[in-house]
Amino acid sequence: GAGVSQSPRYKVAKRGQDVALRCDPISGHVSLFWYQQALGQGPEFLTYFQNEAQLDKSGLPSDRFFAERPEGSVSTLKIQRTQQEDSAVYLCASSLAGGQFKNIQYFGAGTRLSVL
């Protein structure tokens, strides 16, 4: 696609529900990142994939958070047993691994998660 696509744009969940957020990166982009942006804060790194390999998950706040990218393209961020503190905007970004434009991350519009 032309840009990074995220779905759904908005998600309301009851506390304790599981949610799944989808990211479709720019075609051909090897690297994929997830960030969490709480209200009034800058985005914070969650996890990083290179192709299907999850190379860094140091930013995931708890073991309720799980991300996967099984075929090296679309990625899903799953949050189990959601809590109110999980309410945030979840941003996905992708980038090329090499060439002139490597290390430039292109962002999707984000998914706004509200946990009631």
Add this chain to the structure above:
Amino acid sequence: KQEVTQIPAALSVPEGENLVLNCSFTDSAIYNLQWFRQDPGKGLTSLLLIQSSQREQTSGRLNASLDKSSGRSTLYIAASQPGDSATYLCAVNDYKLSFGAGTTVTVRA
């Protein structure tokens, strides 16, 4: 761990005044630094990207400088307009992005 600080947290200026937004970071081993704009409830819009080998980057009324040795970047916006009102975020890239908390700018007509 990379720490990114943006000063001031908020800024209010009359239309036409120049804006100066500051960003500092603790680890100079970066690939690039990027300035973003974020409108309320919206996603990130990339404004300028400065590669680690560059000293500055310009786009229209926007100019960003980078001093890696001192861990600082400054975003200048010339002749501000009410449409410039937004939150401005800087982010340093050492393969993942580390963001500051942002500077919220209000330009009064």
